Amino acid sequence: MSVALAADAGLALLILGLAVWTSIARTAGGAVIGFMAYGLLVALVWVRLAAVDVALTEAALGSGLTGFVLLGAAARLPRDAPAARPGWGLRLAAGVVSAAVAAGLAAVVLLLPVSAPTLAPAATANLPALGLGNPVTGVLIAYRAIDTLLESVVLVLALIGLWSLARDGDWGGRPGALRSADPSPALVLLAQVLPPLGILVGIYLFWTGAIAPGGAFQGGTVLAAMWVLTLVTGLTRPPRVGGRGVRLLLVAGPALFLAIGVAGFWLGGAFLAYPAGYAKPLILAIEAALTLSIAVALGLLLAGPPLAQSGPRA
Amino acid sequence: MSEFLLIAALCVLGTVALGLVVILRGPTEADRLSAAQLLGTGGVAALLLLGVATDTTGVADLALVLALLAAFAAVAFITPFGTNGGRADPVAQPDRPQDPE
């Protein structure tokens, strides 16, 4: 297997090289492009580490949506004179500290115990009771359901934080940061052809998550990307942030999750416990609502804070 | 057969990665973005080959997602969108309605 080892070494070197480029590139745009390529290669590393679920999330969120946000910011930030870099003393101290941390972590990696601790057998053993075939989905939605519940709330909290950056007079309006005044014909074609396929892929990822890599987060991310494409070209309008419908969609996933979790006190004997025999349909219902809420939350996060009610070119 | 596919995946990835490393120096952002785009296509091809060679579930789906979102991030960089036509963010607008003065 020396060919595989050499390939992995090349991959690791390439990733480190791109990380260095991201740190030293002269323009912000160049740095972000390097970071996107980095994200793509990290997704390949996740495949090599046998974590395809993580690779899907990294490709869709880490490289796709994050790249969109950062590239959009890099293209729009004013190019002012570079601020003064910190003095030699601080840079030397930071270098020593960072090198020490990296060396410590490297030592930990090299000295890991031979018999690695793992919860994989326990996670796999109880899957049939849930009616699932993908242990990662089982962990996300059943064993560690509290994490996933809180995580879906974190997205809503981030959105509230983003919306509170709006000026007072703009509150309640539609997010307007994405609308292109004059989209190119090629882009309009993309926004007309891609979303039908993308919606199919998003729903497929949510559905297949029960038995194979995929799930609510990956599916929701793809759906959000498709929505954002239509927002950029003006094919759809972003909803008013004060509207009741959009807020209902935002909380539908976490609320259903919480309601079923609380019902678990009576039906399953504990918070977030599923009654025996009904685990699979309940999990599917939660996943479906979560996919929708995650898609809406991610799309609105990309759309930015609301602008004035009238809007510049509404 | 699977060894051949693995080596082909390696060749594709190595080739596009080499192009990326050279082209990241520029001269323009368009060059850098096209090199990143080529890395994306090469990554998709390598994943398809890897998925068939090792028969891993989900790798083809990963390639599908990467191909679906290949153009997505680039759209943010080259489309003039937003209220100010995609140019730099406006600085401290004087005509803010809630300002008392």
Add this chain to the structure above:
Amino acid sequence: MSSVTLFGLCGAALVGLGLFGLIVQPGVLRKILAFNLLGSGVLLLFGVIARRGGGVVAGNGSDPVAQALIITALVVAFAATVLAVALLRRLVQETGRDSLDSDG
């Protein structure tokens, strides 16, 4: 040395690189990028530990508990990045500068 160890060392180096950038870079967007590098290095270390554990029992797998936590972390990191970028753009609108220096 195995591939898994190799990726672990790569993750350790990424943490160091991200930490250095976070302290030294003057621009806020560069700090956000550095923070993302740091986070991705930490997750890579976590993934390496998961792969070792999963590989021992399942033969060719990765610990699903760790994978689920990594997915959670990726989503939270994205939310934090979006919020940070929005704050940065507001900072530029208000002050006209994209760094945090107080004396200019």
Add this chain to the structure above:
Amino acid sequence: MTIALTLFTIITVALGVVFFLAGTVGLLRFPDTLTRLHALTKADNLGLGLVVLGLLPQVAWPFGGLKLIAVWLLALLAGATVGPLLGHAAWTQERGREPPP
């Protein structure tokens, strides 16, 4: 029959790898951004197309095969979109004015 199919896969995938190589060489050797873009969008889509074609006999029908074809079509669409956008951006950046319609 299986030997013929295996041979088909090997030849087509190898040709695909050659096209990726050609795309990268074009990216490195062509003199300006627009011609580099040309090399890129033509070569990587042909390369990926040949890889997909070569892998078709090796996957389960219908879903495996349809997924492969979908990946290629998506990559074509991405290339067809990003190509003109990047070309427009490169033209305006190099010449400082809008391109002719």
